[in-house]
Amino acid sequence: MASRRGWARVGMGVAVAGAVGLGLLAVPAGAGAAPELPPVSAEDLVTSVVEAKDPGPLHATVTLDNALGLPAIPGVPQAANGTSTAQVWSDGAGKGRLSVPSGQGEKTIVDDGTTVWAWDSADKTVTKKAVGTEQKPPQADVTDPAAAAQKAVADLRATSTVAVDGTAEVAGRPAYELVLRPLPTERTLLREVRVAVDSEKRLPLRLTVLANGSSDPALQVGFTELEFGAQDPGMFTFTPPPGATVTEAPDRPGDAQKPQRPEPKVVGDGWDTVVIATMPPADAQQQGGRDGAPDLSSIGKEVSGPWGSGREIDTAVATAIITSDGRVAAGAVPAQVLTEALSQ
Amino acid sequence: MTLVESATTPHRRSAPMGRLLGAELRWVLRRPRTLVMLGLFALVPILIAVGVVVADRSGGGLIGAIAGNGLVLPVAAMTLMLALLLPLAVAMAAADAIAGEAAHGTLRGLLLAPVGRGRLVVMKAFGVLVVAVVATLVVAVVGVIAGLVVVGGADGTLVTLSGTTLGLGEAMGRVGIAALWTVGQLAAVGAVALAISAFTEHPLVVLASVLGGLIVFGVLGAIPALDWLQPYLLTTGFSAGADVLRDPTTWGELGSSTLRALCYMAIGGGITTSRMLTRDA
Amino acid sequence: MTASTDERTAARVAPPAAAVRGVRKVFGRTVAVDGIDLEVPTGSVLGMLGPNGSGKTTLIRMLLGLTRPTSGTAELLGHAVPDAAEQALPHVGALVEGPGFHPFLSGRENLRRVAATEPLLATSQIREAVGTALERVGLADAADRRFRGYSLGMKQRLGLAAALLVPRRLVVLDEPTNGLDPAGTRDVRRIVAELHAGGATVLVSSHLLAEVEATCTHVAVLQSGTLVASGELSALLEAGTGGLVVTTPDVDTALESLRGIGATAFREGDGIVVADGGPPAPEVVALLVRAGVAVHEARRRRARLEELFARLTEESP
Numbered sequence: 001m002a003s004r005r006g007w008a009r010v011g012m013g014v015a016v017a018g019a020v021g022l023g024l025l026a027v028p029a030g031a032g033a034a035p036e037l038p039p040v041s042a043e044d045l046v047t048s049v050v051e052a053k054d055p056g057p058l059h060a061t062v063t064l065d066n067a068l069g070l071p072a073i074p075g076v077p078q079a080a081n082g083t084s085t086a087q088v089w090s091d092g093a094g095k096g097r098l099s100v101p102s103g104q105g106e107k108t109i110v111d112d113g114t115t116v117w118a119w120d121s122a123d124k125t126v127t128k129k130a131v132g133t134e135q136k137p138p139q140a141d142v143t144d145p146a147a148a149a150q151k152a153v154a155d156l157r158a159t160s161t162v163a164v165d166g167t168a169e170v171a172g173r174p175a176y177e178l179v180l181r182p183l184p185t186e187r188t189l190l191r192e193v194r195v196a197v198d199s200e201k202r203l204p205l206r207l208t209v210l211a212n213g214s215s216d217p218a219l220q221v222g223f224t225e226l227e228f229g230a231q232d233p234g235m236f237t238f239t240p241p242p243g244a245t246v247t248e249a250p251d252r253p254g255d256a257q258k259p260q261r262p263e264p265k266v267v268g269d270g271w272d273t274v275v276i277a278t279m280p281p282a283d284a285q286q287q288g289g290r291d292g293a294p295d296l297s298s299i300g301k302e303v304s305g306p307w308g309s310g311r312e313i314d315t316a317v318a319t320a321i322i323t324s325d326g327r328v329a330a331g332a333v334p335a336q337v338l339t340e341a342l343s344q
Numbered sequence: 345m346t347l348v349e350s351a352t353t354p355h356r357r358s359a360p361m362g363r364l365l366g367a368e369l370r371w372v373l374r375r376p377r378t379l380v381m382l383g384l385f386a387l388v389p390i391l392i393a394v395g396v397v398v399a400d401r402s403g404g405g406l407i408g409a410i411a412g413n414g415l416v417l418p419v420a421a422m423t424l425m426l427a428l429l430l431p432l433a434v435a436m437a438a439a440d441a442i443a444g445e446a447a448h449g450t451l452r453g454l455l456l457a458p459v460g461r462g463r464l465v466v467m468k469a470f471g472v473l474v475v476a477v478v479a480t481l482v483v484a485v486v487g488v489i490a491g492l493v494v495v496g497g498a499d500g501t502l503v504t505l506s507g508t509t510l511g512l513g514e515a516m517g518r519v520g521i522a523a524l525w526t527v528g529q530l531a532a533v534g535a536v537a538l539a540i541s542a543f544t545e546h547p548l549v550v551l552a553s554v555l556g557g558l559i560v561f562g563v564l565g566a567i568p569a570l571d572w573l574q575p576y577l578l579t580t581g582f583s584a585g586a587d588v589l590r591d592p593t594t595w596g597e598l599g600s601s602t603l604r605a606l607c608y609m610a611i612g613g614g615i616t617t618s619r620m621l622t623r624d625a
Numbered sequence: 626m627t628a629s630t631d632e633r634t635a636a637r638v639a640p641p642a643a644a645v646r647g648v649r650k651v652f653g654r655t656v657a658v659d660g661i662d663l664e665v666p667t668g669s670v671l672g673m674l675g676p677n678g679s680g681k682t683t684l685i686r687m688l689l690g691l692t693r694p695t696s697g698t699a700e701l702l703g704h705a706v707p708d709a710a711e712q713a714l715p716h717v718g719a720l721v722e723g724p725g726f727h728p729f730l731s732g733r734e735n736l737r738r739v740a741a742t743e744p745l746l747a748t749s750q751i752r753e754a755v756g757t758a759l760e761r762v763g764l765a766d767a768a769d770r771r772f773r774g775y776s777l778g779m780k781q782r783l784g785l786a787a788a789l790l791v792p793r794r795l796v797v798l799d800e801p802t803n804g805l806d807p808a809g810t811r812d813v814r815r816i817v818a819e820l821h822a823g824g825a826t827v828l829v830s831s832h833l834l835a836e837v838e839a840t841c842t843h844v845a846v847l848q849s850g851t852l853v854a855s856g857e858l859s860a861l862l863e864a865g866t867g868g869l870v871v872t873t874p875d876v877d878t879a880l881e882s883l884r885g886i887g888a889t890a891f892r893e894g895d896g897i898v899v900a901d902g903g904p905p906a907p908e909v910v911a912l913l914v915r916a917g918v919a920v921h922e923a924r925r926r927r928a929r930l931e932e933l934f935a936r937l938t939e940e941s942p
Contacts, residue, residue, distance in 0.1 A: 003708055004621045007462065011618030018610025025603055026575030061596075087594070099506055101594065104405045104423075104586045106505040119507030121409060126507065241503035243412040357711050358744050367741035376729055449725020453787065456689060456721070457742035458714035624692040 034167045035174035037199050042162045045178055045197055052202035056092035060171070061085055061225040067218050069316045085224070095236035110238040117238040118249070126240045129249035159183055159270025170196045170205040171226040188271035188332050189317055196222065211316045218316040267341035274331035274341040303335070307342035358460050368471040372437065378475060381433050382482050388429065389421040389487035393494035406586055414495035415502035415515045416589060418487025419522045422480065423585040426526055430479055431533045431558055432551075437475035438537030439550035441468040442620070446545040452625050461621050465538075469613065472538060476530035484523045488516070504591040518588045525585055525598055532578055532605035533558070535612025542619040578608050639667040640703050642795045642826035643688050648697035650683050657683040659850040660697070665795075665828050665843075670821050672837030672858075673830040674934055675847035681830045682722060684847070685799055688828075689719055702794060715744040718793040720801060724784025728773035732764060732783050735772055736790070745791045758786040763812055777804030785816065796820055797828045802836060814840055834934050846934060869906050871913065872896040872922040882916040883909070898926075 040048075063085045070081070089097040098109045105121040111131070118127040157180075165179040175196040182188050189211050196206040206222025240246045264277035300311035303321065310323035312335055320330035321338050329338045358364075372378060396410045396417075406420040422430075445451035454464055492500065502515035510518065537554045544550065561579040564570050574580045581601020587594050641664035650658040658680040665671045675681050686692040687699050690710025699706045701713040726735040733755060740751045759768045762782040767775070775783065781804050788796055798817075802810045817840045820827050831837050837844060838858070845855035854861060873879050873896050880897055883890040888903035899909055910923050 004461065008618040008621040011614045011616075011621065013614065015611045015614025015618065018607045018612075018614060021607040021610065022576055022604065025600065025607065026572075085596075099590070101505075101587075101590060104409075104505075104583065106507075106590055108506045117507075121505040121507065124409075124412075124503075238507065239509065241507055241509045242498045242501070243503060244507070357715065359742050359746070360748070363741050363748055367738050371727070371730075371738060374730065374734075448727060449723060450727060451725075452691060452721060453725050453739055454742055455691060456714055456717070456719050457739065457744070458711045459742045460711050622693075624686075 033169075035169055035199075037167050037174055037176060040164055040176060042164050042178060045164055045176055045202075046157075046162070048202040049197055049204060054092060055201050055203050056228060057231045058088075058090050058092070058226065058228050059231055060088045060223045060227070062088055063220075063222065063224040065217065065220040067216060067316060068318075069218075069314075089231050089235045091231055091233070091236050097235050108238075110236065112237050115238075116249075117240075119238070119240075119244070124241075124244045126238075126244050126246045127249045128240075128246060159186055165194075167199070168196050168206075170198075171223040173205065173226060174199045175205050182271040186271035187334065187337050189319070189334060190271060190332050201228075209317055214316065267344060268331075268337070272331065272333045272337055274329055274333060274338055276327055276329045276341060278327055303339075305339050305343070307339055312338075358458065358463060361463065361466070364459060364463065364467050365470050368467045369474055372471045372474055373478075375440065377436065378433075381436065382479060385425070385429065385433070385479055385482050386486045388425060389417055389483060389490045390494065392421055392424075393417055393490040396495055406589075409505065409589070410491070410495060412495070412497035413503045414491030414497055415488065415500075415512075415519070417491035417495060418484045418519045419585060419589055421483050421487040422522055422526045423583065425483055426529060426582050426585065427562075428555065428558065430476075430483070430526065430530055432555060433479045434472060434476050434530045434534040435537045435551050435554035436547075437472045438468075438534050438541050438554075439547035441471055441538060442541035442616075443544045443550050444541075444547045446625070447547060455625050462617065465613075465617050465620050468538060469535070469616075472534040473527075473531055476527050476534055480523050480526045480530065484519055488519060502589075505586070505589045506591040508591040510591065518593070521593070521598075522585045522588045525588075525602060528602050528605045529578070529582065532608035532612070535609040535616065536578075537612070539612045539615040539619065542616045542623065575604075578604060580604070641665055641700075642667045642669075642702060643828065644700045645684065645688060645694075646698050646700075648684070648687055648694040648699055650680075650687060650692065651695045656850055658687070658694075661847075661850075661852045663845055663852055663855060665826060667826050668821075668824060669843045670817060670827040670829065670841045671843040671845060672841035673828065673845050673847065674832070674834065674837060675830075676832075678849075679847040680850040681847055682799055683850075685719075685721060685797055685828070685830060689717065689721065689797065690714065691721070715791070716794040717797065718788035718791070718795070719797040719799075720781075720784040720788045721797065721799045723800075723803070724780045724787070726772045726780070726783060729771065731769045731771055732775065732779075732786075733759065733768040735783065736768075736786060739787045740790050743791050754790050758790050761789055761816070762786040763809075778806055778809050781805055782809065782812075785813070789816070792823075793820075793825055795826045795828070799830050800832070801829060802831065810836070868903070868926065869899040869909060870896060870922075870924055870926050871899065871909070871920060873913070873918055873920055875918045878916060879913055879918045882912060882918070886912065896921075 063083060065083050067081050085101070087097075087099040087101075094111070095113050096111045100107045106119075107121070108117075108119040110117045110119075114130060116129045116131050118129075119125070120127075160180045160182055163179050163181075165177050168175050168177050175198050178195045178197055179192055180195075181192045182190060191210045191212045194206075194208040194210070195204050196208075197203070198205050205226065206220065208217045208222075209219040211218040264275050267274045267276060300313035300320075300322070303310060303312040308323045308325055310321050310327075313320045313322070314335070318330060318332045319335050319338055320328060321335065321342065322328050323342065327342065329342050331338060331341075392407070392410070393414070396407065406416065406423060410416045410420055442451065445454065455461065459467065498509070500512050502510045502512075502518065504510060533554065536557075537550055540553050541547075541550045558579060561577045564573055565577050565580055581597060581604055584597035584601045587596075587598050643665040645661055645663050647660055647662060648658055649656070649660050661680075661684060663684075673681050673684070683692065687694050688701060688706065690699075690701065690707035690713075693707050701710060702716055704710065704713040706713065726732075727738075730738070736755045736758065737751060740746055740755050743754075746754055756765075759765045762785045764779060764782045764786060767779055772780070772783070781801070785798070785801060788798065798813075801813045801817075805813065814836065817827055817829065821840075821842075829837065829841065841858055843856065844858050844861055846853050870893070871879065876892055876897055880890050880892065883897070883899060883903070886904065888909070889900035890897050890903070891900075903909065904912070906923060906925065910920055913920050
């Protein structure tokens with residue numbers, strides 16, 4: 001019979017194992033060893049991405065890690081640093097479903113091919129809108145890493161070094177890491193942009209933005225789970241539940257107002273592009289987001305110069321200056337570049 | 345002498361485990377304070393139901409989701425009560441289980457019977473688990489009944505947070521998963537409470553430490569600068585119960601919070617066992 | 626004293642029912658038990674005497690495996706405790722540090738709960754065993770009242786009943802007559818006698834010396850954590866009491882003449898005491914008479930246990 005003290009030691013061992021387990025749970029699942037893949041040139045990789053076929057039916061979890069360091073904007077908590085996830089289903093033929101969970105609620109958007117249903121559990125409302133088959137759910141271009149990565153590649157090739165820098169495992173799939181670094185002449189806050197491309201499907205899996213002065217990504221959006229294959233057709237239908245308020249979506253006010261806005265002025269090119277827009281006071285709400293009217297006058301710090309005066313908002317990857325005469329200058333650049341652009 | 349004795353008496357070193365568990369069960373369920381607490385717990389879902397019906401305006405969060413959707417009530421009630429009330433019941437059971445027995449002088453009796461010290465831990469853990477299960481079931485069952493009878497709505501179906509509609513059977517399945525998950529979290533609280541209980545003779549110390557600990561965890565979890573602490577805090581996953589109301593269910597948080605609870609169970613159980621094997625009585 | 630105990634133990638060829646060897650128990654800076662060797666002979670009724678705080682209860686707790694000695698070893702029915710206590714404890718009934726029961730349960734329900742944990746009790750026997758034990762301690766009438774409402778004596782009786790649920794080889798009773806009325810005390814005495822007659826070994830700690838003297842075959846006296854005397858009651862009563870008491874008015878002359886022949890003698894009360902080891906009593910009397918000392922009375926002192934106890938424990942400043 002093992003002594004009582006011996007068993008007591010076993011008990012302590014179990015307790016220690018529990019503590020270690022807790023520690024392991026806290027460590028994010030470590031990236032596995034970099035997979036071995038045949039070498040590929042950057043040009044071929046980018047081309048294959050552009051030419052890649054639609055990946056077909058899939059179900060994925062998209063995770064956004066935001067460390068942009070945006071100042072707290074009243075009414076827009078989503079912009080603050082943190083991690084948010086969404087679930088995406090696609091039948092590969094134009095139907096799709098997007099679920100954005102929040103604390104104790106959820107927003108669901110279902111595109112059943114003819115109608116887009118938007119459900120918000122907070123107020124139990126369903127907004128429906130008839131669409132053509134080409135149209136995507138309104139947020140698809142934001143949350144679809146494919147579109148985001150393709151846009152970044154196309155825009156930045158001229159002023160960047162583009163290289164395939166090793167491999168990585170993303171959402172359990174081997175991927176090439178395409179890296180874009182600004183040329184030394186570019187005056188930008190960004191250090192590099194990495195795009196992980198699925199080695200087989202040539203689908204961008206993850207977009208990572210790294211800023212100068214920090215080893216952690218300022219922004220990372222990508223799949224954390226990805227599974228190809230036929231999806232339950234039930235996922236792409238939506239029946240308004242009993243008790244829900246169903247409304248027909250009005251035309252988005254933005255669509256009607258957009259043509260009235262003056263074209264923004266673009267100063268510079270490449271990584272140090274500065275966009276200067278004029279913001280009529282009545283239209284100021286457009287900046288913050290659809291739902292709220294965030295009060296931007298309280299954030300940022302006062303700055304002034306030969307160009308006038310205004311408020312400067314700094315984040316890890318971009319800077320913006322809102323002048324008192326209603327101009328907005330923004331870019332992935334230090335403030336000095338913005339003021340130079342404003343002075344032109 | 346020993347030979348004669350062993351020939352005439354059944355030579356057992358411990359009473360049958362089933363009999364010990366039965367005795368513990370009777371003891372736990374006959375304790376007046378356990379019964380009073382279970383009775384109060386049964387009132388909570390009813391009060392929520394009445395509140396939702398009377399208020400008649402949809403607020404935010406889970407409570408808001410109950411209006412016209414009665415089957416959300418059991419899940420909402422379990423989630424709400426997991427914050428403090430259900431842990432209170434478990435902490436109380438754990439406090440009585442060891443510290444209370446020590447205070448009454450009955451722990452000595454159990455050790456002298458003898459109930460082996462290892463078996464004693466099993467017996468006590470079982471008692472605490474029974475309280476966790478019964479308390480959760482009371483809330484869930486009363487919640488379902490009050491949801492269907494008092495709140496009603498949704499034609500006996502459950503409207504998920506994702507906007508889909510589930511039939512009664514599947515809704516019951518979801519409530520069952522939430523109950524099971526809740527019991528898991530409570531078992532973690534109970535294991536830690538039992539460990540504290542093994543170190544003191546004052547049941548109130550156990551209650552104060554567990555409830556104080558939960559509150560401190562809650563505060564720590566709310567401080568943005570202490571983000572890195574979140575994965576270690578048991579309370580971090582306490583809101584995951586609402587995930588059963590999504591369609592399809594998102595298992596991520598439910599799974600990670602259950603794993604976290606298992607780690608806490610190992611810590612609490614290990615320390616309890618170690619302490620009970622060596623402590624003086 | 627020790628010699629005779631050893632002989633008797635050897636003659637019986639039975640291991641002691643309980644024994645401690647060199648046990649010491651320290652709580653923080655307090656030394657509760659300071660190196661005690663003691664055997665409880667099988668079949669004996671051993672009375673453990675000592676003032677409060679002398680280490681009786683700590684010693685009993687170590688014997689029962691409730692507390693691990695800081696050093697030294699303890700043995701119960703041949704099994705090392707506390708590590709192998711679970712092998713011996715089914716055969717041991719104990720009432721330690723007062724009866725412990727749950728106030729919200731009746732006496733019978735409390736006893737049923739205890740019975741459920743008794744290894745030697747078959748499940749089918751529980752009801753009967755509980756009834757018999759309640760009967761035996763005279764608690765049958767109050768069995769179904771809540772423990773909360775019990776008097777101190779009733780609580781003590783219930784504790785006794787718990788110790789007697791199963792036929793035991795060793796019964797340990799820590800202050801069993803605490804709070805009992807004279808009838809209760811008589812009951813305890815009867816129960817101890819019954820256990821003794823049935824062949825069980827009994828260890829009783831008590832501050833009631835009359836109880837111990839009336840029921841015990843062996844005695845151990847503790848003081849400040851040490852064992853100051855132990856052995857068979859009769860041997861203790863005879864031995865080590867310090868001699869011949871001579872009542873005389875001529876104390877000085879008597880002492881002078883006795884010391885003249887090398888005997889140890891000292892003044893005590895209205896006379897003198899001649900220590901053991903001196904000349905036999907007739908010679909002492911003859912010597913004193915020759916010296917012209919008036920001898921009113923000469924007797925060999927036979928101490929009552931109470932006297933012994935008082936002397937052993939009150940010596941220290």
